Amino acid sequence: MSVRVVARIRPLLEKEHGKDVIVRADRVEEGKPLTIVKIPSPKNESEEFSFAFNGVYEQSTTQEELFTAEVAPHLKALFQGLDVTIFAYGVTGTGKTHTMRGGLKLAERGVIPRLLSNVFRRGKKIAKDTNGETTVQVALSYYEIYNDKVFDLLEPPENRTPSGLPLREKDGKTVVVGLSERSCEDLKDFEKLYIEANNNRVTASTKLNAHSSRSHAILRVKVTQTAGDIVRESTASAIDLAGSEDNRRTDNGKERLIESAAINKSLFVLSQCIDAISRGDKRIPYRESKMTRILSLGQNNGITIMILNLAPMRSYHLDTLSSLNVSSRAKRIEVREIENEIVFKQPPRTNSSGSTNIQRQPLRPLANAHNIHSGAVVAAKTSDKPVKAFSVFTDKASKAVAPTRAAIPVAITTQLRRSSSNKRPSDPSEQIPRPSKLARPTYTSLVRPIASQLATQPVAQPATQQLSIFAEQIEAMVEKKVAEILASRAAEAAPARAEPAHESNAPSETQISDEVRRRLDALERRIDNDTHDGRSEGLRFLLQARQAKERGDDEAALRFYELALPSFPGQAKLLAKIERLRAKIAAKKGGDESPAPEWREDNRKVEKKRERMYKVRDDAEDEDGTEADVDDETFVDKPSRIKASRKQKASGKRGALSDMDEGSASPRTKQLLDIVNSRNLALIRGLHGFGAKKAQDLVDHLALKGDEEFVGVTSLSQLSMLPGMGSRTVERAYEGLTV
Numbered sequence: 001m002s003v004r005v006v007a008r009i010r011p012l013l014e015k016e017h018g019k020d021v022i023v024r025a026d027r028v029e030e031g032k033p034l035t036i037v038k039i040p041s042p043k044n045e046s047e048e049f050s051f052a053f054n055g056v057y058e059q060s061t062t063q064e065e066l067f068t069a070e071v072a073p074h075l076k077a078l079f080q081g082l083d084v085t086i087f088a089y090g091v092t093g094t095g096k097t098h099t100m101r102g103g104l105k106l107a108e109r110g111v112i113p114r115l116l117s118n119v120f121r122r123g124k125k126i127a128k129d130t131n132g133e134t135t136v137q138v139a140l141s142y143y144e145i146y147n148d149k150v151f152d153l154l155e156p157p158e159n160r161t162p163s164g165l166p167l168r169e170k171d172g173k174t175v176v177v178g179l180s181e182r183s184c185e186d187l188k189d190f191e192k193l194y195i196e197a198n199n200n201r202v203t204a205s206t207k208l209n210a211h212s213s214r215s216h217a218i219l220r221v222k223v224t225q226t227a228g229d230i231v232r233e234s235t236a237s238a239i240d241l242a243g244s245e246d247n248r249r250t251d252n253g254k255e256r257l258i259e260s261a262a263i264n265k266s267l268f269v270l271s272q273c274i275d276a277i278s279r280g281d282k283r284i285p286y287r288e289s290k291m292t293r294i295l296s297l298g299q300n301n302g303i304t305i306m307i308l309n310l311a312p313m314r315s316y317h318l319d320t321l322s323s324l325n326v327s328s329r330a331k332r333i334e335v336r337e338i339e340n341e342i343v344f345k346q347p348p349r350t351n352s353s354g355s356t357n358i359q360r361q362p363l364r365p366l367a368n369a370h371n372i373h374s375g376a377v378v379a380a381k382t383s384d385k386p387v388k389a390f391s392v393f394t395d396k397a398s399k400a401v402a403p404t405r406a407a408i409p410v411a412i413t414t415q416l417r418r419s420s421s422n423k424r425p426s427d428p429s430e431q432i433p434r435p436s437k438l439a440r441p442t443y444t445s446l447v448r449p450i451a452s453q454l455a456t457q458p459v460a461q462p463a464t465q466q467l468s469i470f471a472e473q474i475e476a477m478v479e480k481k482v483a484e485i486l487a488s489r490a491a492e493a494a495p496a497r498a499e500p501a502h503e504s505n506a507p508s509e510t511q512i513s514d515e516v517r518r519r520l521d522a523l524e525r526r527i528d529n530d531t532h533d534g535r536s537e538g539l540r541f542l543l544q545a546r547q548a549k550e551r552g553d554d555e556a557a558l559r560f561y562e563l564a565l566p567s568f569p570g571q572a573k574l575l576a577k578i579e580r581l582r583a584k585i586a587a588k589k590g591g592d593e594s595p596a597p598e599w600r601e602d603n604r605k606v607e608k609k610r611e612r613m614y615k616v617r618d619d620a621e622d623e624d625g626t627e628a629d630v631d632d633e634t635f636v637d638k639p640s641r642i643k644a645s646r647k648q649k650a651s652g653k654r655g656a657l658s659d660m661d662e663g664s665a666s667p668r669t670k671q672l673l674d675i676v677n678s679r680n681l682a683l684i685r686g687l688h689g690f691g692a693k694k695a696q697d698l699v700d701h702l703a704l705k706g707d708e709e710f711v712g713v714t715s716l717s718q719l720s721m722l723p724g725m726g727s728r729t730v731e732r733a734y735e736g737l738t739v
C-alpha cells in the first residue's frame, strides 16, 4: 500500500474573518469524494493548480469525522500486528497540533486521544471476548525532537542532557536509546500522562501562531497482546511535526530563528527523502536529520497516513504551494504491510511498568509460526509488486531511464492535460494533472527567492546532477543566510547588551552553568563521535548517571550505572558505585530520617564535586580519590583517554598546531580559518575529516557565539579548543586543504 496522504483545510480563525480564501477542495467528478485541492497560480490568478490526494477534508470537517474516516479503519490492523504511523505535516499555524492533539472538550479532541480511547475500548473487548485469556497492555513513550536533539517528554525537563538521547538502528527500526516507557491502564491514565508530558514540550508564541510547536513530537503507543505464552506486539505512532515557517514573516528572534532553522532543515530533509523515493533513487537521505531517521518514511512496514494541514488564506499562498508539492509526491511512496512477528514467551516478559525501558523487546524468530509474513513471502505473493520496501509507481518506459527533471511530478494548470503517451496509468488519481513550475520544496522561505532564481536559470547540466547541485546550493545559501541574520541581529543587540562589568570576580550563576554545560556537551560530543558500539552507549549511561547524581536523584543514577555495567563488565569502581548507591537508597527507604553517616559523607562529596565543577578546571582530575566527574571515565579506559589526549595536546599536538598557526599568514591556515568563519555548512562539510554532524556542531557553536564579542576563530589552536573539534580534527582539515 502506498502512504495514504490526505489534506485537511482548516477554517478561518476569528481574527482571520474577511481574509481572502484561495484554497478549496474539489472532486474528480460529481458524486465522487473530495480528492483534489485547488489553488490559483501565484503568477496568474486565472490559472489554477490542482493537487490530487487520497482524501481531502474541507474547512467544516470535524475532529470526529476526520478520525472516523482516516484513523479508525486501521485499528483492526493495529491489533492484527501491523504498525500504524500517522503524522501531520504543514506550515506553521495550519492546524497540525489541532488535528493530532486537539482541544480538551470532547468534540475537539484530536487524533491522539481518540486513538487511545479506541485502543483501550478494543483491548477491553478482546479481553472480554476471550474470557480474559488474552490480555492487552498499552505502554506509551513520548518524545520530542528539538533542534535535532531527542528529549523524553515523559521525564521532567531538568533531567535532559544537553545533547539529548541517541538513536540506534535495531532490527531494521530506529530506536531511541534510554527512552522511558509508561504503562497505561485506561484513558484517564493516558490523559494525565499526556497533559503533563505536553507541558514539557517546547512551544512558543510566534507572529504566525500564538502556540507554535517548536519541536516534532512523537507519541508511540505500544500494544501488547498476550495469550498464554504467545505475545503479539504492535505500535501506533502519532507524530505532530513542527511547522515550516517563513522567517521573513515570523519576525523571529534569535532563539526562535535557530529553532526555525532546525525545523526547516529537518522538513527540507524530509522533502528530499520524499523526492528521492519518488524518483526511485537508491540513496534516501534519511540519516541527515533525526526526524527523518525516526519517521523512516516508506521503510516502516505497516500503514502510514500523512495528514497535510493547510490554511486557506492568501497570506499562506507560496507556503501552501510548497507543502502541496511535497505531500502530493509522498502519495507515491509504497509501503509493504508486514505484521510484526508473534513471539512465544519464554522466561516471563518483564513488561514496561518501570519508568525506564531502554529498548524495544526484540522479536524472536519463530520457526513454526503460521501467520508470519516475511518480506520475501509478501513479495512473492504479490509478484507484480517490487521487492523493495518501498517503490514508486512509474511508467514502464521510465523505469530504466535515469529520472530527468521532466520526470519529476510537475504542476500544470487545469487547462493543460498530459498527452496520452505521458499519462501515469497506475494511479487513477493521476488523471488529475500534476502541478509544475513551482519551486521545489524549499528549505525555508528564506530561500525561496534564491530557489526561484535558480529554478529559472537555464539548465546546462544533466537534470539529476543539476537537482543535487540545486539542493546543495539551497542548503549552502540557507546556512549562510541564517548565519548572516544571526550575525546582524547579534550586532544590533550588542550595544543594548553592553552592561557594566561584574563587580565581583566570582562567575555568575549563568556563566557557571554555561561552562558546565559546555563541558558536558563536549563529553557528549565525544560519545556521539564514537562508533555506536556498546562502549559509547555505556559512556552515555555513565554521563546520565552522573547528571542524575548531580541532581540528587540517586535512584535514576543507580539505574543508569546499572545500565552502563554491561558495557564495562566487572569494573570494580563501577561495581563499587552501584553498591554504594544501592546501600544509600536502601537506607533511605528504611525510613531513616536522619542522614546516615554514609549519607553525610556522600553529601560532602557531592558538595565538593559541585565546587570542583564550578571551578571549571580543564584538568578535571580526581585529587582525593573520591567520586569526581572523570571517575566515570577512568574506569572506562585505563589510562584515561582524556588524560592521554590532554597530555598530547599539552605537548606535541598543541605544538604542531602552534606551528601551523605560526605562519598565521600562511595561505593554508588562512584558508582553513576563512572556511570556518564563513559558517557555511557546505564549505565546512567539505573539509577533510568533517562529517555532517561535526560541521553542523561547529556552525551551531559559532552561531551561539554571536552572543559574545566574538570576531571569529583566529587561530588553529583556538579552533582545536572548540567543542567537538580537537587537534586531530584540525590537523586533518589543515592537511586535507590544497591551497
Ligand SMILES: Nc1ncnc2c1ncn2[C@@H]1O[C@H](COP(=O)(O)OP(=O)(O)OP(=O)(O)O)[C@@H](O)[C@H]1O
Pocket (backbone or CB within 6 Å): 009, 010, 011, 013, 090, 091, 092, 093, 094, 095, 096, 097, 098, 099, 209, 211, 212, 213, 214, 241, 242, 243, 244, 309
Ligand atoms: N480544524 C480546525 N478547527 C478550528 N480551529 C483550528 C483548526 N485547525 C487549527 N485551528 C486553530 O488554528 C490555530 C493554529 O493551529 P495549530 O496550533 O494546531 O497549528 P500548527 O500547525 O500546529 O502550528 P505550529 O506548526 O506553529 O505548531 C490554533 O488556534 C487552532 O486552534
